Amino acid sequence: DGGITQSPKYLFRKEGQNVTLSCEQNLNHDAMYWYRQDPGQGLRLIYYSQIVNDFQKGDIAEGYSVSREKKESFPLTVTSAQKNPTAFYLCASSIVHEGETQYFGPGTRLLVL
Amino acid sequence: GENVEQHPSTLSVQEGDSAVIKCTYSDSASNYFPWYKQELGKGPQLIIDIRSNVGEKKDQRIAVTLNKTAKHFSLHITETQPEDSAVYFCAASPSYSGGGADGLTFGKGTHLIIQP
Numbered sequence: 001d002g003g004i005t006q007s008p009k010y011l012f013r014k015e016g017q018n019v020t021l022s023c024e025q026n027l028n029h030d031a032m033y034w035y036r037q038d039p040g041q042g043l044r045l046i047y048y049s050q051i052v053n054d055f056q057k058g059d060i061a062e063g064y065s066v067s068r069e070k071k072e073s074f075p076l077t078v079t080s081a082q083k084n085p086t087a088f089y090l091c092a093s094s095i096v097h098e099g100e101t102q103y104f105g106p107g108t109r110l111l112v113l
Numbered sequence: 114g115e116n117v118e119q120h121p122s123t124l125s126v127q128e129g130d131s132a133v134i135k136c137t138y139s140d141s142a143s144n145y146f147p148w149y150k151q152e153l154g155k156g157p158q159l160i161i162d163i164r165s166n167v168g169e170k171k172d173q174r175i176a177v178t179l180n181k182t183a184k185h186f187s188l189h190i191t192e193t194q195p196e197d198s199a200v201y202f203c204a205a206s207p208s209y210s211g212g213g214a215d216g217l218t219f220g221k222g223t224h225l226i227i228q229p
Binding site for chain 1: 145147149154155156157158159162202206207216217219220221222224
């Protein structure tokens with residue numbers, strides 16, 4: 001089965017804690033993305049990566065960090081500097097960055113305790 | 114950069130009627146336009162897409178039309194069914210240029226409600 005997986009489905013963060021969201025794809029896509037979605041809102045781009053060992057900030061990168069050490073993996077860390085982390089986080093991938101369909105994972109819901 | 118406007122934000126139609134969602138874009142270099150459907154608690158799923166070399170594309174009850182001159186494109190759903198209830202997003206992107214052009218820019222979404 002080809003696709004994008006995200007884990008965990010639900011994640012709870014305590015004050016001052018960093019948490020990491022996992023995203024894995026076996027579609028052999030070069031580009032990967034992280035979006036944040038708040039209730040009733042659209043998709044806001046956090047970070048994206050066009051190739052291994054390279055990534056760029058999106059519109060709302062503050063308080064987040066990423067790495068792209070392997071083509072199939074693009075983990076997102078929500079740091080303690082992100083003061084309002086409660087949201088639905090979506091990972092996506094595409095063959096290349098421009099002009100191609102992005103395929104989305106099932107999402108991770110992050111809640112603050 | 115690209116800017117995509119989507120209307121309406123909420124659309125309620127009777128089961129069996131048609132639904133139309135409209136998007137406008139600002140960057141004349143955009144030539145790829147996908148539509149996504151997102152059900153509650155799930156990731157968006159691609160339902161149809163169109164490239165600028167065609168004006169219309171159909172897939173069973175779903176169609177997309179594109180007017181490049183006016184910079185707008187629309188999603189048409191005919192014979193709506195309860196399972197069509199979801200949030201729909203449009204998006205726009207330029208083609209690969211090798212110059213690090215932008216990826217997809219999304220509209221803010223339309224909540225489609227099918228009334229039984």
